[in-house]
Amino acid sequence: MWKGDSMEYLKAFLVGGAICALVQILLDKTTLMPGRVMVILVCTGAILGALGIYEPFAKWAGAGAGVPLTGFGNALFKGVKEAIDKEGFIGIFKGGFTASAVGVSAALVFSYIASWIFKPKMKS
């Protein structure tokens, strides 16, 4: 039991870390602005999801693949796909929002709470 769990943590840590390391190279070696890098990540996740690659990868890597923005892109694709299967054409407009609603709302609420507690300081 314990052995399995700790392996999961290790895998998530290594895979998530590897994705972040790749992105760090993008930030350091190119002139891409952070916003653009984030969009690239989301799109990559959605495309890999559509190709059927991301889902098995996420099953194996767990949070290491789910937490980075590529996971968000994959979730968007999954939501759209499910909504189309269920509701047809209208699902294109609905699915992405349904699937990402929890993540987006949580980010808004938690960052708002954080802004009450913490004030930005000078970088040093």
Next chain:
Amino acid sequence: MSNVVNKEVSKMKGKQSILFKNPPYIIAASSVAGKKEGEGPFGHLIDTVHEDVLLGKDTWEEAESEFMKEAVEKALSKAELKSEDIRYLLAGDLLGQLIATSFGIAELKIPFFGLFGACSTIGEAMSLGAILIDGNFADKVIAVTSSHFASAEKQFRFPLGYGNQRPYSASWTVTGSGGVVLSNQKGKKIEGATIRIRGITVGKIVDYGIKDTMNMGAAMAPAACDTIKVHLSDMGIEPTYYDKIITGDLGYVGSDILIDLLKEENIDISKNHMDCGKEIFDQESQDTHAGGSGCACAAITFASYVIKQLQDRKWKRVLLLPTGSLHSKVSYNEGNTMPGIAHGVVIEAEG
């Protein structure tokens, strides 16, 4: 015939320069800066160093205003003058519509010209101030500029709360304000040499099509090159005329580009070039990547370190060449280039 300029009184020199008939005196210089600048190589020469760069205010913008107000007050007290003794205040900063300046100096009640030359503003302010004095339109003026790391990051890059990473070619905006009092007479309290503005060369906009705001040195270096080239030919001098040619905030990347560009013109300034952006922070220990920048970079370096070298007679003649990148957040986001400018101010020590 009446349109012919009288050569005897003309102060024009060459294409873009002025040689003053009665060179204005710099009777005081003041600098106020933040903690990081205080820990830098010029820390011991800066008049006031603030540990808390918010200065007890609610916003970074208000803090920057306070820095400028303190710099003006310090300059006045060092020159033993009151604000009503000052005929004009020439000032500017980086924030939209010069809010740091306007809110900072409002209560000083000095007739005011607001200037924008990005980080070259101190050169523009000193140039126009010197023109006003030599032209007998003013007896005493103050030229002052400010910048603040946090307000500049918010306006030009990302607000600090966003927590983005800075690329290695990005410069570090200097927090603080620096200013000088110019006068048509020698100061009351004379410490060391008498310092005067002998002439100026007004820069023109040079645009090499650089679009990366994280690499402003490369955008400004061609403008600095152009102004130096024109200045030397207008004045009929060699670079060795100066003890130092002091550019504003080209940083490490931009300084190398400037020296290379001038070499192509057969001008060698590698021996006596200095860049405020390179000097104001310690590269080894302060991790500022490309060096310092901002309106306060050249202003504080001049008002603390350069003026001291002149007063102590270590240097006799310097060309101060603050450099600016004339882009805004809007022009940048719309994919425009970053036009550069550099204004040359000839400063000499006498006696």
